[in-house]
Amino acid sequence: MSEKILLVGCGKMGGALVEGWLEQQFEIDDIVVVDPDSKITTSFTARGIKAVIDVDCLPERFQPDVVVFAVKPQVMDQVVPPYKKLDTQSTIFISIAAGKTVAYFEKILGPSVAIVRAMPNTPAAIRRGITVACGSRKTTKVQRNFCHRLLKAVGEVEWVQDEGLIDAVTALSGGGPAYVFFLAEVMAKAGMASGLPSGLSERLARLTVAGAGELLYRSTEPASRLRENVTSPGGTTAEALKVLMADDGWQPLMDLAIAEATSRSKELEG
Structure with missing residues (x-):
């Protein structure tokens, strides 16, 4: 039955x-x-x-x-x-x-x-x-x-x-899709700030995030290796990553974001 x-x-x-x-x-x-x-x-x-x-x-x-x-x-x-x-x-x-x-x-x-x-x-x-x-x-x-x-x-x-x-799971994977969507948002805005038409910039950001996510999903390589595969020494991607991987870049911001979300989840438990 x-x-x-x-x-x-x-x-x-x-x-x-x-x-x-x-x-x-x-x-x-x-x-x-x-x-x-x-x-x-x-x-x-x-x-x-x-x-x-x-x-x-x-x-x-x-x-x-x-x-x-x-x-x-x-x-x-x-x-x-x-x-x-x-x-x-x-x-x-x-x-x-x-x-x-x-x-x-x-x-x-x-x-x-x-x-x-x-x-x-x-x-x-x-x-x-x-x-x-x-x-x-x-x-x-x-x-x-x-x-x-x-x-x-x-x-x-x-x-x-x-x-x-x-x-912590709630903070990382539960809320994680929102962080990825926000990444697509800010990438599109940055593209527009560099002169791209809004429609093109939004499409490039959306498909880049979606495609990179699918590549990560299918690959057996760690995310760090996939990042390195895209990054040529002295190239444009390396220049961007200098900013994103700086001491005040994405890592400390993400640490703080996950910590705050984890704390909020605990608060909801009463």
């Missing part, structure tokens, strides 16, 4: 998960989405997925094997408690919300509940995400393997035993 999946929240990340599950041939009849906004769920209900507005409206005899919380951390206090009414002893709960710890869910749902805290990122939308996950002590190997399958549907998955690492 196939596992039943209950997705709570169908925004960008929740929607990406559903798309990934469908591509991986999870049964449509085994997926139920909870979201009060029917406009969000229309694209899925049109394909046969059941959508309800809250946990009280679940189909009769539908007992989920896994509940995936894909809502903003700010609304978790209102969203999670009603799910205590489920048979929590046989259900795995996955959270992809920043700053919500295993202990947070154990306090609400009970200390004997199996919980997986996961941090995906937005490239999940094209099945190229990276998710880092950590399971509670009550999570069995079988449950973990099932969670791995669910998360693997949108990209790669790494597991850590130390939940404390999730804050």
Whole structure:
């Protein structure tokens, strides 16, 4: 018998998960989405997925094997408690919300509940995400393997035993896509400042970032070697890197940015 999946929240990340599950041939009849906004769920209900507005409206005899919380951390206090009414002893709960710890869910749902805290990122939308996950002590190997399958549907998955690492993960890979997008922004603006037309500069920046990312993804070489391969001694790239790799260049700025984001993740844990 196939596992039943209950997705709570169908925004960008929740929607990406559903798309990934469908591509991986999870049964449509085994997926139920909870979201009060029917406009969000229309694209899925049109394909046969059941959508309800809250946990009280679940189909009769539908007992989920896994509940995936894909809502903003700010609304978790209102969203999670009603799910205590489920048979929590046989259900795995996955959270992809920043700053919500295993202990947070154990306090609400009970200390004997199996919980997986996961941090995906937005490239999940094209099945190229990276998710880092950590399971509670009550999570069995079988449950973990099932969670791995669910998360693997949108990209790669790494597991850590130390939940404390999730804050730095949130800062690095969770927020990382925004940093890369910002890189494309500032490259385009710099190109325009050097005289390029805006449309051309934006296209060059976008495709350079995308192409370099794909090259990095496919290569077995470290990023530093790929950088060196582009850099001719005394050339134009070397001149630019003198600025970017200076003592007050990108490295200390990135160190500070990741540290600040890590700190904020810890603050969200309360």
